[in-house]
Amino acid sequence: MKLTEKEIEIIEILEKDARIPTETLAKMVSLSVDETEAILKKLEETKVIVQYTALVDWRKVDGHEGVTAMIDVKVTPKRGVGFDEVAERIYRFPEVKSVYLMSGAYDLSVVIEGRSMSEIANFVSEKLSTLDSVISTTTHFILKKYKHDGTVFDQGDQDHRIVMAP
Incomplete structure (x- = not known):
């Protein structure tokens, strides 16, 4: 368009x-x-604007810190549909926040959120890795967000002026 x-x-x-x-x-x-x-x-x-969203820093809300993980997934694409069918099966899980087709060593990048690391581990072992097309997964836990979608978290009251020395 x-x-x-x-x-x-x-x-x-x-x-x-x-x-x-x-x-x-x-x-x-x-x-x-x-x-x-x-x-x-x-x-x-025309779905150019798909949705209006709020960016929330959940670490500041007691009891809602949660855990976010990025999972690299290697899959076997299916004839005629490529990666689309397996990507759709993955993004239908409620824990899944994003799915991307990637270049490089892995085919899909999956972002999920859970209440704990063990909840994410259960998702990977019981739901994701059991899918027919999934060959392997590598899970990366996000420890801290510094910047997300162009927004910097926790800038605080730091002095952002450039230091000038003689």
Whole structure:
């Protein structure tokens, strides 16, 4: 789908802040509110804008820290459907947050969330590795998020000025 410069500009602004009021968005792109709303409706109907989400730092919520893991999965693709069929079987599990087709040593990268490392281990051993097409898995646990989707976590009150020395 070919988009206009204004449509791309709107998408880029919303990608950084999906909560921006339509009136402010319209001013930023030099359009009327009605024109901006029409573009938003078009982008939503054509699924260019798939969803508006909130980025949450769960470590700051007591009892909801959870565990996130990235799992490299090597699979045998099926004739006629390639990797799509096994990817679909994997992304249907509720624990799975993302599935990506990758280049390199592994075929799929799967991101899952659980309440504990043992919950993730059970998912891998009982659900993921038992799928017919799965040859092997390698699980990486995320220990700390520094930056996610362009947002830096825990910047705190640090002084970000550049130190100048004589």
